[in-house]
Amino acid sequence: MAVMLKLSLSYLGRSKIQNSFIALLILLSTLLLSTAVMILANTGNQFREMHTRTNGSHQILTFDKGLNDPKAVHTWWASQEGVEVSELLTYQTVSGISFHGMDIPNIYLYMMNTPSTPRVVDKLIFSSGTPEAVPEAGSVWIPTSMANAYGVSAGDTIGFKTGSTTIELNVSGTVVDVPYGAPFTNTARVWMNPSDYSEHVQSLEGNDNYMLGIHFDDYSSNLNYWERYSLEAGSPFLETKMEFESISSFYLIINQIIGFIMIFLGVVMLAIALITIGFTISDAILANYKTIGILKSLGLTSAKTIGTYVMQYSMLSGIAILPGLGLSIWISKFIINISVSSLRVGNRDISVEGTGSAMLVGVFLFAMILLFVVMYAKKARSIRPVQAIRYGMSELDNSRMARRMNSPLTSLFGFARLPVAAVIGVRHVIKTIKSSILMLLLTTTASSVLVLGYVLLSSITGIAQTAAQWGYDNANIAAVVVNKSTFPKEDFNQWIQEDARIKNAGWQGNMTGVISGDSSADTEGQSTSLALSVLEGSYQDLGFETLVGKNPAQENEIAIGVGVAESLDKDPGDFLELYIEGEKRTFLITGIYQAIANMSISGRITMEAMNTIRPNYSDFDAIFINLNNPLEAEIVAREMNHQFKDSASVVTQETLLDSVYTEAADILIYPMSLIGLLFILVTFIIIYSTCRISIRKESRTYGIYKSLGLTSRRIRLSIAMGISLLSAMGALMGILVGVYVLPILLELILADYGIVHLPLILNGVGIVLFACISIIAAALGSWFSSRVIQETSPRMLVIE
Incomplete structure (x- = not known):
């Protein structure tokens, strides 16, 4: 035991920077995963607790x-x-x-x-x-x-x-x-x-x-x-x-999004951390192959060799996991407090549950680390003292590396025709193939996270560009009737008819419809209430979109939200029996749309359909207005608002949406920034650690390079260039994952809130810039890790 402890402390002391980074990686893995678990455990708790406390309305x-x-x-x-x-x-x-x-x-x-x-x-x-x-x-x-x-x-x-x-x-x-x-x-x-x-x-x-x-x-x-x-x-x-669904949906949706993103990326972070630790042990065994072989020849058993690594990483894990758990509790409180800030009482933090779950995450992470340590450290059993002393690795690995460096693939690169700097950089990537695969996966993940965060935030802040895909209209101006009893509707209509700047307009009212439980076996006899939009005018002209089919145009037609379509298993072409103001009507479903309002438990009908139930229906709440020149929207809205300010509010659509969704972007920016920062930091740490190990194994080669006249700066730039090229490939794949894969997973959460296809705004320049951040982190990690080449003389490098 004393020998094992002494060796463990020796390994810890000899590679202080590398072990510090591994401990930091474990800490960050613990932080992200336990924070994700706590946020997920608290999703909806605050709303339900406050709703119960206030005896809230349903x-x-x-x-x-x-x-x-x-x-x-x-x-x-x-x-x-x-x-x-x-x-x-x-x-x-x-x-x-x-x-x-x-x-x-x-x-x-x-x-x-x-x-x-x-x-x-x-x-x-x-x-x-x-x-x-x-x-x-x-x-x-x-x-x-x-x-x-x-x-x-x-x-x-x-x-x-x-x-x-x-x-x-x-x-x-x-x-x-x-x-x-x-x-x-x-x-x-x-x-x-x-x-x-x-x-x-x-x-x-x-x-x-x-x-x-x-x-x-x-x-x-x-x-x-x-x-x-x-x-x-x-x-x-x-x-x-x-309805209660409308009351609760906006309290829950942000925590659901944040919780999902963090739990998914927390699992990814955990996988990266464990693989990194495994590779680090494998590379450490290779780096110390001769030393281990000599120790085994002196009588150190394989079990004690494995125990040395277990003891080393047990100490590192214990040092890292506890502060990670403490920080996760604090960060969880911060994120939860800002996401449901409207439920906070005074300056007191909202009570956060799930501390026990976070502790279990710490225990689980500790156990997983030890398991991976044992799995990878078992390679030390196969070390044969003679081969270790002769080759510095097993004879099989030595032969495999020789074949790799002399394979047709390396000849294809034309190393003889490439500049020396390029040869050194590419050789570094090819020779450490496992580490290179890890770096590629890491930069892909980091880039995808950064790209997703950027795309998500820009899509929310720029929601005016995709309003119709969120279930809203796409008109230039919206006028909301504030005081119906005093609103001069005839004067307003006359203004619209006489103003040459106005292209078209449509009045909208809102009703409640009831679908009988007989319409679907899934409802088990329970009726379903849905919000009905009644429009005087063309849904198409005012920019309302559908996912499938088209908007209603006739009195017997209806478009339904995806929430209704899924619960009733309805498609365009089917019929829907609907009770409006107690009267039964049968509608032909012409289209299905998505809408974040009312969680897509809604429908769209025409004014002609409403007139069959209540003749001369005129109970409108708002009017949507399109202009011949959309650039004049601000001027027209200001003029109309001044004229009818006693009973109506007239604003541009951009003003209407920005005032609501800017707050959502402000809340999302903190957790997304934290996640992005963590992945950048992890990218730097892992690449620093893996490059440092590989450089230490190749120290003799770099000593020879220096003795032949290559400067330390040129060697370091060559290594950084090879890593940058590898991370650039990862960034390209990260863009694809961040734009096309991760949003699909996010849609699984948003589907419960009426959004089955996430409307994204893709800014190519911004996406590329954010993806390049991971390349910069990788290049810096490789550059700092190669500082040992500069600080050591060629003779000492060859001796090592």
């Missing part, structure tokens, strides 16, 4: 169309067993705020008349400010999502746009408001003092609207309640209903 009913009596609906739901309902909340909508001298038009606010009675459903949890029954006069409470998006803190003053006037109110608190507090949303509830509401909002032109939150003891039974409601009320519910 459905939100908004009464803004005048088609149902809010008090009657509230009374019916309040009388049901197994259901809890909120107060009948009074509100009016406004659009736009001013903050710190900046106008922010693309935010839609429900100005709530805060009830003084304790809330049973959707309790408000204060993140900052003093909890009160209602806000103080002259102040409001805003959701944490709005505060985070615009940097608003308690004590700040916000101006709320109410057409031609602005209401200046102080923010006295920020609250976690689960139904309207998800990230990446431009809709929020602002809670006002009743006297302020009466003075500033209720006096505005237009009628009060109402809102109702419903919490089910068993959410899966909600459709049974709605069927009973329709029977007892004598008519279906005709107002707007927001």
